[in-house]
Amino acid sequence: MATLPDLPQTEIAIVEMTNAFRRENNLAALAPNATLAMAARAFADYLRRSGKFTHEADGRHPWDRAEAQGYRSCLVAENLALNLDSVGFETLQLARDAVEGWKNSPGHRANMLLPNATEIGVAVVRAPDTHPKFISVQLFGRPEALKVEFSIVNRTGTPIRYQLGEEKATLPARGIVTHARCDPDKLTFETGRSDAETYEPRTGDNFIVHSEGGRTVIEVERR
DSSP: OOBOOOHHHHHHHHHHHHHHHHHHTTOOOOEEOHHHHHHHHHHHHHHHHHOOOSTTTTSSOHHHHHHHTTOOEEEEEEEEEEEEOTTBOOHHHHHHHHHHHHHTSHHHHHHHTOTTOOEEEEEEEEESSSSOEEEEEEEEEEEGGGOEEEEEEEOSSSOEEEEETTEEEEEOTTOEEEEEESSOOOEEEEOSSSSOEEEOOOTTOEEEEEEETTEEEEEEEOO
């Protein structure tokens, strides 16, 4: 008789193994999120019923399915696994097979190591087959509540150039701009000096640019 895993324990093990992998790569662990888990389970059930196995099998993207469950996000990414063995799986073996498969696939590995992800939801279901076959859905998220909002105020009489992440921009003289970013990108000002001034914005920050003795000075007002 084939060995069958305890699926709730398999889901817990997948989360634990994923977090162990993140810690090995100097990344923060992900917090289990019930809404992401519901979205993962709904899609796993759909894949089981339909026999399809793609990220857009139901005509939607992972973030669409998460939003449909009520998850307001800055970021959603998804991993899928399909594991079959005629002798079945022990609980930890099924979790390990799914996680190791993702670690050895560049795209899935990148999702597991998303630096800005903060939450995770996992669902594992048995799929119809003569032999024990299981579908695992792993969702990664960053909630909209963690969006970073900050302002830059140019009090000088000349335009100011700055870079936010990979994007470059120019703020006109006496201008004000507000940024709302899901990813906490680094902010760098071009002040005309050899040492560029780089910051990591936080929600509520105001970056005040003004002239002092012919030099461009950045002051940061924080809530």
